[in-house]
Amino acid sequence: MLIKIKRNANRKDVDEFIQKLGGGQAGVKIINWGDDRYLVSKKLTENSPIIEEIKDIKSKHHLSSREFKLEDTVIAIGNTRIGGSSITIIAGPCAIETELQIKSAARFVKAAGAHILRGGAFKPRTSPHSFRGLEEEGLKYLQEAGKEVGLPVVTEVMTAEDVPLVAKYADILQIGSRNMQNYMLLDACGKIRKPILLKRGLSSTVDEFLLASEYILAGGNQNVILCERGIRTFENAFRNTLDLNAVAYLKQVSHLPVIVDPSHGTGLRPLVTPLAQAAIAVGADGVIIEATATPDEALCDGAQSLDEPMLNTLITNVNRISSVVYR
Secondary structure, three states, X not given: OEEEEOOOOOHHXXXXXXXXXXXXXXXXXXXXXXXXXXXXXXXXXXXXXXXXXXXXXXXXXXXXXXXXXXXXXXXXXXXXXXXXXXXXXXXXXXXXXXXXXXXXXXXXXXXXXXXXXXXXXXXXXXXXXXXXXXXXXXXXXXXXXXXXXXXXXXXXXXXXXXXXXXXXXXXEEEEOHHHOOOHHHHHHHHOOOOOEEEEOOOOOOHHHHHHHHHHHHHOOOOOEEEEEOOEOOOOOOOOXXXXXXXXXXXXXXXXXXXXXXXXXXXXXXXXXXXXXXHHHHOOOOXXXXXXXXXXXXXXXXXXHOEOHHHHXXXXXXXXXXXXXXXX
8 A cells, every 4th residue: 555645744744644554663664756755554544634645556566566657657868768659779788898899889879770878887797707897997988988979878787885886977777687686786776866777587576576676666766667688497498588478567567668688588699689579569668789899709798799780680670560569
């Protein structure tokens, strides 16, 4: 249950009301949602003049559910829109390797028609001996590349302590699959107002995914983008199994924009374009693609990265599918 508090209610009256409901021990807390305040409570046992509205939400995902907000959330970053009727293409290298590499990628990503530039400065790797990113130097290169071509940029943040640093350079902060249930990081991203691209954990259920998003929303940050990036199954013909069921389901139950990562979802270059097309067909609001000038020489995830001609083909095909599904 969500209890909307009147805007003119003072904090003392709100605190007294919370205590009547059982206080923090009963799980009652204030959530700031833009200019509005809500209380989360399992039940309402008291009437109060501070109450403006009561939403009896049955979903566990209070703030991400369509019970709370029926219309689609649309996130604006400059002239770029994520969600609603828009289809958003995010593209760029998995890892920022050099200034020349990211700026070269930025130019062809922009020319191909992508809307946002991606690139990893901090890279969580399975092996500690793999390339793990240029860190702040990479962030600087990414920001410069984005400004040079006029594209907003997205990059991964790995720890709560790094949120201010990454937010200084990036327009969108990505929480990777391995960190989906890093609750300190989720809380930290809830305290800022920059958009957060939240990737589904490789072994996480949809419920767990939505509850992770709830941490960010409960912190007051309404700018959350869900990203399906494939899950680990018994299948070993490809890196992950891209769960397009989840995409269609998320669009039904949540108002948040949903994008798809067919690069990680398949791990195989020839499968990226057909799965990107399929993602748009089932209702995704966009795709995030790994692309670099020389994918076979990439230090990270080259097998699933596209080169410039491949990215051009993907975007052309995605736009065709978009028109078919009236986006």
